[in-house]
Amino acid sequence: MKPSLKVSVICGLLLSSGAVYAQAPLPANMAQLIAQGKYLATAGDCDGCHTIASGQVYGGGRAFDTPFGTLYSTNISSDKQYGIGNYTYQQFVDAVRNGVAPIGNLYPAMPYASYHRISDHDMQALYAYFMHTKPATQPNRENGIGFPFNIRMGLKLWNLVGFDKATFKPTADKSPLWNRGKYLVQGLGHCGECHTPRNFMMATEQDHALEGAVVNYLNAPNITAKNLTQEKWTFHDLAQFLKTGQSPKGTAFDDMYVVEKHSLTQLNDHDITAITSYLLDQAQPQSSSKSQSKLTPLAVSPLDTKLPGYRIYMDKCSGCHGLSGQGLPNVAPALKNNATIEDSNIFNTVAVLTNGISQQGYNQQQSYYTMPGYKNSLNDQQMADLITYLHHSFSTQITTTTAKQVAAIKKQLSNN
Known part of the structure; x- marks a missing residue:
């Protein structure tokens, strides 16, 4: 039996009764898979997009303003009426990786173009986890998208033009740590969805990956290795920023604050180091092992009191x-x-x-x-x-x- 089919069958048996699933002890390997899936969901910032302050976890409802109207994130809990509790493993894969759900094509505000790079094993872990989440009985909100953009069939054309279905490919001459960072940034972390400019079709311009773009009234800055180096981001400062949301170079705010709070600050040190290594295109320096919990003292220069x-x-x-x-x-x-x-x-x-x-x-x-x-x-x-x-x-x-x-x-x- 294929691993993905095996996971689907096991999850299906466990979920045949909500009460049984909630109370029955899980096999050791399944419990481990669910725990891994929870971590991966955190790396993908699923909570940040699919949970609102006044709602249930994974109940959806966060608004996303687009040039075509307002989209609302959907309920992705295990609830069978409003969520994804009835999804088969293949339906889950199609939605996450390909942007095609049982209701039809998903709008690319769901970063499936990045999630297409998620590995098979990680997809299995994510599925196991989401089928195990607490059901959120929160109805989905109607999108505020006008004609003709509210016709989901039109998204098939967008997928043909704007979705290159890139898979993750390690870079042969780079370290495993660097490649782990590449996987997280390009895939689960979907950093390019905000930090890469888009063309007239609203598809990311991969020739200008991570070079910055205006999103939600703010500029998601250029985070290429070249620009970060020019702005004098050190390995320690960037790792500290990712891990805590603050560093001597400043703090995260607005949408990046949401990413920090719900995702990056929850990642383990190895993955923070990997992301830093990839973004700066540097190996981890020996000095970066020092504590990231303390901010470097600031040197204060004289103020120009003559300026208006x-x-x-x-x-x-x-x-x-x-x-x-x-x-x-x-x-x-x-x-x-x-x-x-x-x-x-x-x-x-x-x-x-x-x-x-x-x-x-x-x-x-x-x-x-x-x-x-x-x-x-x-x-x-x-x-x-x-x-x-x-x-x-x-x-x-x-x-x-x-x-x-x-x-x-x-x-x-x-x-x-």
Whole structure:
């Protein structure tokens, strides 16, 4: 009997009665498979997309704004009425890897183009786990997609044009650790779904993989090895950022915060090291074995009090981020050497200053206050002056931002 068929049969027998499945002891190999599947589901950030704060775990309902309307994630629990509890193993594979569910073709907001790279063994573990999740009795929400994009048959054309069905291929001259990172980034982690630009068909441009893209009113930055090296990300700092959501280069926010909280911070150190090795295209240095729990002290440079943005910073920002941009633990991150401020692309800086950031909390020892938006209290020139001050005082970007640049980004934000 093939392994995939064997898993399907075992899961089918175990699930023939909900009560029996919940109470009967699992065979050792099945319990191990389910535990592995739970970890893989975490690596794939399934919880982050398919659970909302007011809902049941895996009950769906998270909204995704697209150029064609609003999509809502679906119930992927083991519930037989609203979830996927009736899926056979092959139906599960078709949905996750190929974007074809019993209800029809899935919209590519479900990252099946990346999940197509998931191995057979990992698919079996994922299936075992999801058939074992607690049923969520949460109905699915109707998508807000207008005609003709609400006709799922049209997605077959998208699959022909935009879905290359790439499988995972290890790179022969790279280490097992690096290739593990490649597998996680390209497959389960589906990093390219946000960090790779898309063409007019909304398919990712693989010739520009991980070079950055605007998603949900923010710029998912360029995370190629070349750019990360240019921005002076060290192995230790990047691993620390992935593992904790914070580093001397700044903190995760918005959608990346969701990824950090529900996925990356839950991964083991080996996989964090593997992802770091792949993204930086570096072997793990000996020094990276030191504790990742402590932040490197920041060097504070003299502030340029003559710049027009100085007074704005002192009025709007210093209370939380500190007089010298050093940040305050569990209040606000440091701005000195912050990757967002260091980036020559000011899109995210304008977006954050305009719209603010919601409160973020990982645990009792690590959280950040809400940052207010200043779209109604700072005009374009004032915001430009503030960004110029941030660049001159806290980064190597000794540039002057203009009101015209700020206005152009604000217009783009309002049109998204």
